[in-house]
Amino acid sequence: MRADWSWQLHQGAAVVYVIWFAVAVPLAVAGLLLEPRWVGWMVLAWFLVLIVFTLALRVGDSRRRRSWAEAAAEQGWRLSASGPELRDRWPFPPFDGDPRAQVIDVTTGRHRGREFWTGRFRHKVRRRDLGFDFLDLQVDRPLPPLQVLPAGLAPVAAASFLPLKLTVPDLQAQYQLFNGREDHAMAVLHPRAVEALADVPPFGFSCEGRRFVAILPAYRESVTALAQLNAACDLLDLMPEQIWREGEQWAATEH
The missing domain is CATH 1.10.287 (Helix Hairpins)
Structure with missing residues (x-):
C-alpha cells in the first residue's frame, strides 16, 4: 500500500x-x-x-x-512524547514546507557510535495531513545537499522539487532524485551501499551540511525499524570520501 x-x-x-x-x-x-x-x-x-x-x-x-x-529500553535509548526543538535542525526539504509541522514519538540514543534521533513527522501538504518516520544520524563532516526517495515515499514526504528518475541496479524500488546532483546520488548509491539497502524495505534520505536524515514509511514493526537503522548507519559508513569533500566545499561556499 x-x-x-x-x-x-x-x-x-x-x-x-x-x-x-x-x-x-x-x-x-x-x-x-x-x-x-x-x-x-x-x-x-x-x-x-x-x-x-x-x-x-x-x-x-x-x-x-x-x-x-x-x-528501546533494552538498548538504553530514551523516549519522549515530542521534540519541537528538532524541527529547527532541518531547514531543507521535506521538513521546511509546513511551519506548523509536528515532531512526535521521539527516541534518542546512541547506536554504532553515533547519536541519533528518530520519531514521526506530521505535516500538511495541500490541505492533506500526512506524515512519515524520520531518523536523524550524527555526522561529523558536512554533506552536499541531496534528497533521494523511493517513489512510494514521495507523496507522503512531499518533496518540493520535480523528481529525476534514478536507475539503480539491484534495487527493486524505483528511486528518484528530488534535490542535489545526479552524480552525487549515484556516488552515494554505489554497489556496496546498494547491498545494504537491498536487505531492508525501501527508505530515502535528505542531507545538507551536518545533517543526514533517513525518511521512512510510518507504522513499521520494531524489527524493520532496527534493520533500517543499521542500513542507514551502513549508508553513512560507506559514504565515499568524494562526497565528504564535496560537502566540505559546499559548506565553505555557504559561509
Whole structure:
C-alpha cells in the first residue's frame, strides 16, 4: 500500500469514511432492488466492518508502540512524547514546507557510535495531513545537499522539487532524485551501499551540511525499524570520501 494511503487509513482521515460510503451506498441500492428487508442489515454489517477495521488498526499501533518501547529500553535509548526543538535542525526539504509541522514519538540514543534521533513527522501538504518516520544520524563532516526517495515515499514526504528518475541496479524500488546532483546520488548509491539497502524495505534520505536524515514509511514493526537503522548507519559508513569533500566545499561556499 502507498505510504500516503497507509497514513490516511491509520489516522482515520476523511478518506476512510469516503471509502465506507462509496461501498455503503451501492450496498443499500442493491438491497432495495433485491430485497428491501435486508437493506438495514447489509448497511449495519458494513458499519461493523468499519468498526472492526478501525479497532484492528488501533490494536496494531498499540502493539508496535509497545514493541518499540521494549526494544528501546533494552538498548538504553530514551523516549519522549515530542521534540519541537528538532524541527529547527532541518531547514531543507521535506521538513521546511509546513511551519506548523509536528515532531512526535521521539527516541534518542546512541547506536554504532553515533547519536541519533528518530520519531514521526506530521505535516500538511495541500490541505492533506500526512506524515512519515524520520531518523536523524550524527555526522561529523558536512554533506552536499541531496534528497533521494523511493517513489512510494514521495507523496507522503512531499518533496518540493520535480523528481529525476534514478536507475539503480539491484534495487527493486524505483528511486528518484528530488534535490542535489545526479552524480552525487549515484556516488552515494554505489554497489556496496546498494547491498545494504537491498536487505531492508525501501527508505530515502535528505542531507545538507551536518545533517543526514533517513525518511521512512510510518507504522513499521520494531524489527524493520532496527534493520533500517543499521542500513542507514551502513549508508553513512560507506559514504565515499568524494562526497565528504564535496560537502566540505559546499559548506565553505555557504559561509
